[in-house]
Amino acid sequence: LVAGILMAMYASQSAAVQERRERTFMIVKPDGVQRGLIGKVISRLEKTGLKLVAMKFVQAAEETLKQHYEERSDEPFFHALIKYMQMGPIVVMVWEGKNVIKRTRDMIGATDPLKSKPGTIRGDYDGIVPGRKVVHGSDSLESSKREIELWFEKAELIPWMQCLDDWIFKEN
Numbered sequence: 001l002v003a004g005i006l007m008a009m010y011a012s013q014s015a016a017v018q019e020r021r022e023r024t025f026m027i028v029k030p031d032g033v034q035r036g037l038i039g040k041v042i043s044r045l046e047k048t049g050l051k052l053v054a055m056k057f058v059q060a061a062e063e064t065l066k067q068h069y070e071e072r073s074d075e076p077f078f079h080a081l082i083k084y085m086q087m088g089p090i091v092v093m094v095w096e097g098k099n100v101i102k103r104t105r106d107m108i109g110a111t112d113p114l115k116s117k118p119g120t121i122r123g124d125y126d127g128i129v130p131g132r133k134v135v136h137g138s139d140s141l142e143s144s145k146r147e148i149e150l151w152f153e154k155a156e157l158i159p160w161m162q163c164l165d166d167w168i169f170k171e172n
Contacts, residue, residue, distance in 0.1 A: 023053065023094055023157075024101045025138045025147035030088035032134035037125055038091050041135060044107060044121065045095055049164070054094040054148075054157045060085055067150055077131055084132060092151045101144060104137045 026045075028038050042052065065082045072078050095104060109120025113133065116122035125134045138144035148157070 021096060022098065022100045022141070023096050023148060024104050024144045025151065026093045026095060026104060027136040028091040028093075029132075029134055029136060030085065030090055031127075031132055032125070033089055033091060035125070035134070037134055040125075041121060042093075045104065048097075048103065048107070050095045050097040050100055050103065051160075051162055051165075052093060053096045053159065054152050056092050056151070056156075057089055058092060059089050062086065064150065068147060081131060094148055094152060094157055101138055101141065105139060108135055108137045 026041075028041050032038065032041065046052070062082060065085050066073070069078065069081060072081065075081075097103065107121060109116035109122035109126075111122075111133075113122055113126035113129070116126060118124060121135050122133055126132070138147055
């Protein structure tokens, strides 16, 4: 009953709020977890009005990682990447917001740590080892959908209404 009420409330939101339903997938990788950066990453995203709709703290299974990085399976660094991602727990998350994929990619910074600008997550927290980045973020709607479906069951994505949704996203 409660879930039904919440779903009805969510579905009845204004058009301005509903258009912000774009979702993206993010990972705080093992070194980000070990360095205590989970809260800093979440805080940066929340401060921009993005909404966290799912999160798990997991030790990633090899098979899940191979599926996640399948487009990289022919790369010489593939096995090292899988090994790195299993060096410790990770935090997997789903974020929601208007233009969330572009916005999170901008906040994350360039893929090459040496090219990431100060003020971005990678610019502020990545080291100089190209294969070790503190975060991953989906780069397209297609990859976001695939990654979310790989890491989360549909019931784990929590639709909820922020009291600030209309204040942040409603146009006059």
